Amino acid sequence: MNLKQLSHMLSLSQTTVSRALNGYPEVSEETRRRVMDAAKRHGYRPNPSARRLATGKSGMIGYVLPTGASVDIDPHFVEFLSGLGDYARSHELDLVLSPADADDEETTYRRIVANRQVDAVYISSPRPADRRLALVNTLGIPFIVHGRSEGLDFDYPYLDIDNEGAFHEAARLLLQLGHKRLALINGNERETFAIHRERGVRRALAASGMTLGERHIRSVTMTEENGYRAARRLLEEAEPPTAIVCSSLIMALGVVRAVRDLGLTIPGDLSLIAHDDVFPWLRPENFPVPLSTTRSSIRLAGARVAERLAARISGLEEGARGEVWPVDLVVRGSVAGAPV
Amino acid sequence: MNLKQLSHMLSLSQTTVSRALNGYPEVSEETRRRVMDAAKRHGYRPNPSARRLATGKSGMIGYVLPTGASVDIDPHFVEFLSGLGDYARSHELDLVLSPADADDEETTYRRIVANRQVDAVYISSPRPADRRLALVNTLGIPFIVHGRSEGLDFDYPYLDIDNEGAFHEAARLLLQLGHKRLALINGNERETFAIHRERGVRRALAASGMTLGERHIRSVTMTEENGYRAARRLLEEAEPPTAIVCSSLIMALGVVRAVRDLGLTIPGDLSLIAHDDVFPWLRPENFPVPLSTTRSSIRLAGARVAERLAARISGLEEGARGEVWPVDLVVRGSVAGAPV
DNA sequence: CAAGTTAGCCAAAGCGCTTTGGAACACTCT
DNA sequence: AGAGTGTTCCAAAGCGCTTTGGCTAACTTG
Structure with missing residues (x-):
């Protein structure tokens, strides 16, 4: 018919x-x-094909997926996707993942825009001066960034959480508890979120007249193993930290393991706070010692990004509005006063 | 131009x-x-839109994504996607995720087929007599199932791993080590993979003249918390199991925690083998006691599914060929002879 | 050498929608 | 009554490709 x-x-x-x-x-x-x-x-x-040919609109939103034999997709992605999908469903929007060579995403962005394959795209894990943003901005396709970049000479629409504030609060709490030696186990230092978190911790320290030494900060991909290694190195130093702030629950698993291996305890010897993106399959309250966290549901972010993308497509949202969500600090058993 | x-x-x-x-x-x-x-x-x-209108081919493969406020996407999905994307990239195939109400995927399948939105689809996490397979089969769109169904009156193309064989081997090893009381912490009992794994364990037990009691099998969604709960219940019984086979690394985390909470040790009091889908961020060799596993890379499976999908689209593959991959049993420190 | 092939090209008809530029008609005003 | 203003509809021209059905010229074949 x-x-x-x-x-x-x-x-x-x-x-x-x-x-x-x-x-x-x-x-x-x-x-x-x-x-x-x-x-x-x-x-x-x-018939959507016909309509698309006539109008140029596809009813889909796009995501360029970096791939490669040695490229791992962030496990957070799936949770973000849950939220995105949940919203998209109610608006009959499909999501198209365009796999790209991780070393050359530009070609793919150009292709999907030139072909009008999607009506809008979202970009995740932005870095400072991220070239994708400039690209997508000049290509003129509606987009939203999940996260933020820095040092760009134009504004852009984004949704981010207050990473700096969250880690500032976490560090401040630890300082108030008397800790003098803090360490930060962070994510990839080239990503903005990691930079912001570091900034938050530094700011808290500075307020107490302290600084974060080079050796007290580790930036690594967020795996259990890297969390373990980072923690071990930190804890085996001459003057080990008495508190650690950690950028992910998965790394925190490794930290906990390292603490145990060294015969130490949480929070007796070490206080620990980690960031929790809220996974259904790994919850901070179920850590051997319930883990204090800075918490923000990445799933809700996914839904909100979808919502704003839909608004942009239909012209209801315009301009470069940035949206920053506050982050909860949830205190559980893993923090205590500094050991004497 | x-x-x-x-x-x-x-x-x-x-x-x-x-x-x-x-x-x-x-x-x-x-x-x-x-x-x-x-x-x-x-x-x-x-112009792909024009070509699509003229030919009916879209150059995309589809996946119907069950969503809903209380529906969690399996964290395995992201690894599978890595492999799929890696292959798809080299063939300029895009992947479209069509979010569907988890209670009514049929409408979405019908829509994407009627609209010719994709040239082929894949289906994951099949259940016995899965209605999606019958649907997709009669709709006549090329497809591949990742996993297997059972009790269907037609054949279909699939890619699966030898779940039964893997868990049979795992159980057999434990029996050889003298364990008399085995338990199984399985995934959702309504999914075929879980049924096959249970079957494998039962077959091994039967060969030694034993059976798997109702109380020694738990079927739950694969979260850390559920692993913990299942293990605790098992271990707090009057005659607790001396060996556990577990369907996922994530649940194994919970099992390890339960063992510790109860003051027991691995492998002294309990031998543990888990299935490992090979995540980059959580590796069995990094468990407190290196974990024995049945191992099969879900990422490779993703790549293979993409490859076969591409072959089907271009008519190189036909018929209902099933492909079953063997699974490695990797023995590490978490297994030992039964305690006396 | 006439008839039949074949290689190489083209015009035009789709594919199924949206959108432009009117046309027809019924009103309202002065 | 004639001009102006809406309202409601339509024919046809796209959108940019693929594919059908031929047409022409050159080449076989008996």
Whole structure:
């Protein structure tokens, strides 16, 4: 059942039927009702390929997925996707993942824009002066950044959490508890979120007249193993930290293991706070010692990004509005006063 | 630059240019070369929307993503996606995720097939008599199942690992080590993989004249917390198991925690083997006691599924070929002889 | 050498929608 | 009554490709 057949059986032109269906004003209410009725009765669904060719709109949102034999997709991605998908579903939006060579995403961005494959894209894990943002900005496709960049000479729409504030609060709490030697086990230092977190910790220390030594900060990909290694190195120093702030629950698993291996205890010898993106399958309250966290649901972020993307597509949102979510500090058993 | 312009500047018809580009035989080699040349020089890329409208082919593969407020996407998904994306990239295939209400995926399948949005789909986490398979089979779209169903009255193409064999081997090893009381902490009992694993364990037990009691098998969603709970219940019984086979590394984390909480040790009091899908961020050798595993890279499976999907789209693969991968049993420190 | 092939090309008809530029008609105003 | 203003509809021209059905010229074949 296509438009031609439908209009024929209604003795109307394709024009009128099309307009009736798409809510254009130049069609009488009675006719519209007739058309709507017949469409529903015959289960007419406009062919998206045809519509796309005619309008250039695809009804999909895009994501360029960096791939490669040695490229790992962030496990956070799946949670973000849950939220995104949940919203997208209610708006009949599909998501197209365009795999790209991790060393050359630009080609793929250009392709999906030139081909008008998607109506909007989102970008995640931005870095300072991220070239993808400049690219996508000049290409003129609607987009939203999940996270933030820095040092760009233009504004852009984004959704981010207050990483600096969160880690500032975490560090401040530890300082208030009397800790003098803090360490930070961070994510990849080239990503903005990690930079912001470091900044937060430094700011808290500075307020107490302290600084974060080179040796007291580790920036690594967020795996259990890297958490373990980082913690071991830190804890085996001459003057080991008495408190650690850690950028992910997964790394925190490694930290806990290192602490145990060294015969130390939490929070007796070491206080620990980690960032929690809220995974259904790993919860901080279930750590051997319930873990204090800075918490922000990455899933909700996914839903919100989808919502804003949809708004941009339909022209309801414009401009470079940035949105920063506050982060909860949830104190559990893993922090205590500094050991004497 | 579109076909019309290109053909005009070559003084050829659109027909000929189109055919030259698409490798049809009714065009002379010289002309073809001229066309190819000009196309490359002017960066001509056929408009996919137009091509799709004309051919009905989209150059994308589809996946129906169950969503909902209380629906969690399996963390394995992201690793599978890595492999899939890695292959898809080299073939300029995009992946479209169509979010669906988890309680009604059928509508979405029908939609993407009717709209010809994708050239093929894959289906994951199949259950016995899974209705999605019957649906997709009658809808006539090329597909591959990652995993297997059971009790269907037709054959279908799939890629699965030998879950039964893997867990049979794992259980057999434990029995050989003298364990008399085995337990299984399994995934969702409604999924075929879990059924197969249970079958493997039972078969091994049966060969030694034993059975798996109702109380010695737990089927739960694979979270750390559920692993912990299941293990605690098992270990607090009057006659606790001396060996556990576990369906995922994530649950194994919980098992290890439970063992510790109860003041027991691995492998002194309990031997543990878990299935490892090979995550970059959590490795069995890094468990407090290196974990024995049945291992199979879900990432490789993703790549293979993409490969076969591509083959089906281009007509190179047909029929209902099933492919079952063997699983490695990797023995590490977490298993030992049964305590006396 | 006439008839039949074949190689190489083209014009035009789709694919199924949206949108432009009117046309027809019924009103309202002066 | 005639001009002006809406309202409601339509024919046809796209969107940019693929594919059908031919046409021409050159080449076999008996």
